[in-house]
Amino acid sequence: MKQLIILISIVVVLGSCSRNNELLFNSPANVYFAFTGTQSDSLLYTFAFNPSQASDTLYLPVQLSGIRENRPRTFLLEAEPDSSTALPYVHYKPFDSTYTLAADSGICMVPLIIYNTDSMLQYRSVTLKFRLFPTKDLGTNLPELIYGKCVFSSKLERPDWWSMWMGDYFSQVKYQLFIITTGQDSLSMSGLDAPKNLYFVSLLTSFLADPYSWLQKNQSTGYVMAQPVNEQAYFYNTANPAKKILYQYDSQAGQYFFIDESGLEVH
Numbered sequence: 001m002k003q004l005i006i007l008i009s010i011v012v013v014l015g016s017c018s019r020n021n022e023l024l025f026n027s028p029a030n031v032y033f034a035f036t037g038t039q040s041d042s043l044l045y046t047f048a049f050n051p052s053q054a055s056d057t058l059y060l061p062v063q064l065s066g067i068r069e070n071r072p073r074t075f076l077l078e079a080e081p082d083s084s085t086a087l088p089y090v091h092y093k094p095f096d097s098t099y100t101l102a103a104d105s106g107i108c109m110v111p112l113i114i115y116n117t118d119s120m121l122q123y124r125s126v127t128l129k130f131r132l133f134p135t136k137d138l139g140t141n142l143p144e145l146i147y148g149k150c151v152f153s154s155k156l157e158r159p160d161w162w163s164m165w166m167g168d169y170f171s172q173v174k175y176q177l178f179i180i181t182t183g184q185d186s187l188s189m190s191g192l193d194a195p196k197n198l199y200f201v202s203l204l205t206s207f208l209a210d211p212y213s214w215l216q217k218n219q220s221t222g223y224v225m226a227q228p229v230n231e232q233a234y235f236y237n238t239a240n241p242a243k244k245i246l247y248q249y250d251s252q253a254g255q256y257f258f259i260d261e262s263g264l265e266v267h
Contacts, residue, residue: 049185060110084126122155171262
């Protein structure tokens with residue numbers, strides 16, 4: 001009797017394993033976004049530290065849930081314009097009609113090209129929302145993981161070290177000019193670094209007083225500024241001419257100033 005019970009138990013276990021394997025291996029394959037970090041459904045990006053950069057390419061990790069196969073399989077990825085503030089061709093290149101998960105692969109890195117040509121990105125971020133759609137090859141039956149978004153701008157926020165070395169006045173334009181003229185995007189807050197940090201501050205001060213001398217010495221940077229017309233000129237990089245900084249004459253002060261994002265003179 002004991003042997004019969006043991007035999008029945010073995011049959012039940014084997015049958016259970018067989019059904020589990022069948023569910024595992026015959027379940028449809030799906031794709032989902034495999035973002036990492038604290039924002040599991042998002043990418044955050046800023047052009048702030050590369051103002052001359054007109055575009056960049058981010059990669060969206062689309063991962064397989066299922067068995068890899070020795071054949072390419074397609075999936076769909078589309079923007080959701082009704083819930084996005086980013087505009088196609090203005091802020092990003094539209095997605096392709098289909099994407100391919102390569103044979104024997106478990107992941108596809110989809111390129112997302114974003115643009116830094118809208119001057120308003122200096123003041124506000126834009127959001128692009130997107131989602132995956134099923135095809136005959138791959139499903140999207142993981143609904144909590146098929147949506148994503150990319151939030152980007154070219155905003156520069158006031159850093160902690162700014163007041164210590166630069167004083168009370170802060171503007172994004174002044175910070176941008178600091179990065180351009182010094183090659184630094186931050187300074188330490190250690191008093192021991194004062195000689196080095198004050199040197200970088202002096203580079204910006206010299207530039208603000210005479211930008212044409214800096215341009216003459218740094219032609220390889222791609223930054224240019226024509227001689228003023230009607231007491232105005234624009235400073236920009238030839239790689240991204242859409243992002244210009246106004247350089248304007250102040251008749252009361254008797255000199256030119258760069259104009260910041262609030263219309264104030266950079267000093």
